[in-house]
Amino acid sequence: MICFDRYRREGGRWEIITEHSMGIYAALAAAGSVTFEDGLEMVKGIGLILEEMGxxxxxxxxxxxxxxxDDVQRICQEIDDLYVANLNGSQHFVISGKVVAVNDGMELALKRGAISVQRLTFNVPLHSPLMEPIKEQVRHLLNDFRISAPQIPLISHWGGQPLRDPAEIREFLVQQLYRPVDWEGCVRSLIADGVKCFVEVGASDTLTKLIRWIDREAKTLLYGVTDDP
Incomplete structure (x- = not known):
């Protein structure tokens, strides 16, 4: 959010905001659906719930x-308590589940020809059905915050579906914890709708790389802490 505020103050322009995974909270603040302060408090509250679950x-x-x-989905079908959590782009996926299941999935992926397999620094199975037990806690937490309709079109990581209504946004924040991220579908939908340039605002170029994997012709820009607009 600090990067986004600087980008805005220095004349950066945008017509649509999209998000990836837990980046939804920064996106909500950037779109004017929540205040910056409430966005931080939401993230803090969600973090405590996830810490307890972990x-x-x-x-x-x-x-x-x-x-x-198909290869990754087949692996998840063969191993209990293992799920596809992120469809990030051409041959880039994230699996999520119980610890033993993820370890088995990593081993099987390598045996079946994966170029790279890397354990992520999460101790909860985000974007999988195993997160459903905390949904009421999250729903209760969100009731303490005011959420408004976005002032700028906000596109979700569910294949490019727009988020418009405050009640819809609240439900998305709950369900996205146990439903997969379809980043590839989101990017392809935006390109089909005429988006010509993607600007990643933040200190990382992760999404920029994923967009290039999805469509090498897509124009991408990175605006970070030390970058120029």
């Missing part, structure tokens, strides 16, 4: 590069 029912996540979607 201590009681730990999970894991891992990135897999180099297999097709």
């Amino acid at each position: 201590s009681k029912r730990p999970g894991a996540m891992a990135a897999i590069i180099g297999l097709d979607r």
